[in-house]
Amino acid sequence: MEAPTIETAEHTHRRGGGRVGRRAMRAAPIASFPTLVRNIPVYEIVPDEAVELIHQESLAILEEVGCEFRDDEAISLWKAAGADVSETRVRIDRALLMELVSKVPPEFTLHARNPERTVKVGGQNSIFVPMYGAPYIRDLDNNRRYGTLEDLQNFHKLAYMSPALHSSSSIVCEPMEIPVPKRHLHIVHSALKHSDKPFMGIVTSKERAEDTMAMAGIVFGEDFVKDNSVLVSVTNCNSPLVWDATMLDAMKVYARHNQPLILAPFALCGASTSASAVGAVAQVNAEALAGVAFTQLLRPGSPQLYGQFMVTVDMKTGAPMGGTPEAAQMMYLMGALARKYRLPWRTSGFHVGSKLNDAQAGYEANMLMHAAILSGANYIWHAAGWLEAGLTCGYSKFATDCEQLVGWYKYAGGLPFDDFKEALVAIREVGPQGHFLGTQHTLDHFESAFFMPTLMDFNSYEQWNAEGAKDHDTRGREKARNMLADYQEPKLEDSVAEGLKDFIARREEKLPETVN
Helix, strand or coil: CCCCCCCCHHHHHHHCCHHHHHHHHHHCCCCCCCCEECCCCCCCCCCHHHHHHHHHHHHHHHHHHCEEECCHHHHHHHHHHCCEEECCEEECCHHHHHHHHCCCCCEEEECCCCHHHCEEEECCEEEECCCCCECEEECCCCCEEECCHHHHHHHHHHHHHCCCCCCCCCCCECCCCCCHHHHHHHHHHHHHHHCCCCEECCCCCHHHHHHHHHHHHHHHCHHHHHHCCCEEEEECCECCCEECHHHHHHHHHHHHCCCCEEECCEEEECCCCCCCHHHHHHHHHHHHHHHHHHHHHHCCCCCCEEECEEEEECCCCCCECCCCHHHHHHHHHHHHHHHHHCCCEEEECCCCCCCCCCHHHHHHHHHHHHHHHHCCCCEEECCCCEEHHHCEEEHHHHHHHHHHHHHHHHHHCCCCCCCHHHHHHHHHHHCCCCCCCCCHHHHHHCCCCCCCCCCCCCCCHHHHHHCCCCCHHHHHHHHHHHHHHHCCCCCCCHHHHHHHHHHHHHHHHHCCCCCC
8 A cells, every 4th residue: 555645844845935835734734644554464583383382381471470460459350250369469271361362352443533533453554653751852952851741742743743643642751840640631631632643541540540531531522432442551561470550550440441551561671571582572471461361351342452562671781772683573573472362462663772863763763663564563652752762752853753654654555556557658658768757657656656755865965065964863853843833733622622621620629739
């Protein structure tokens, strides 16, 4: 499938130029790519027998070692289901485990407040989602500082304006000036107000998850969100083998509302797993399956995402590393396991360790996104902005990642043959020693035939130097600044906007200023 032709900011500026071009862009609706349907094969890094070996060992881990579920209600549910429970340790028989896992649908629809932005997740479908959770940002002047609400709003605006992003995420960066007990209200409000794409929920407490669902109900309608998926949330198993009370509280809220969760162990391989790629996958697979199975005790048939966040650690310092070959290899293994279980699954795309939007960031990002695409991932998270192992979200990195996603979208959509006959006609028309610039085929296809990035510079040295000798990082910051200048809010209905403001005001009156 070929990526749709989209009138981006670059097209408009090239055609109209300056103020006229900006007015033209503002008059046109912001377009988004539909769900990416992958039309290239997945890559199987090991034979089926090796996948089966890992699967069997993961089941044995859950039967023999077990997994901690540190929540009284979760323990009661596991006892009622027939699991072997000792205090908070749950050992799950493989038949019970796989019966529960099999209840998860292989695909689901994720609704946006603008139906044109609604996407499908699972099977051959993939979506790109920005990063999540950075306390710091690298700003438009290339300074590293704490994030603010204005930064968060800016990243939601950039996500809305980026065609190849299918979601606005939620906590792209932390608005650090807002008290923690009230912060979630402003995060969700920004995601709903500044973008009409799908968004992500808050999982740091039961009450914050409930507030997220209440705000989604104001926007989508309370009856609609009872049965339809409108947001995705992430719950992390604390490797090794612990699902804690905070994550389980959020899991109970969202699963019972039929909202998909990413059940994703957070594994620092070599520290919270063994120093073995295949051993780490066996453990993480067990942790993820235990979480997936628990959601089906809460609401059988609810959509869920099998997930993982697996990075290797520098065995000299213990620091997490991004973009390593082992991280890519583990991604391929997790993809093979997800297909075995027929589960939609999440991985990460552009999560890098580099502090800057530099060559290291590019190398790391390419290693991981290639694996994400070829391993068949359905929910490709951390696909824009990620720097410094997730501690920082960069404006330049966000803008340059989003342009690269257009290329990855086209790559994964497969090689089209729909104009092949026309291309052969053009060859006969031109013959030897001619050129194709004036053929009808070129005129019909020149805008869509090839990926044409605008942030990557292909000009001569002389032209590049005359235009300021700007490096890629500088061009990315300029792109982000221009996008924000062009932003036009996708307005909520007045009654919905007022409903959100009223809800936030009422909740803020009841919430403390500090965490107790």
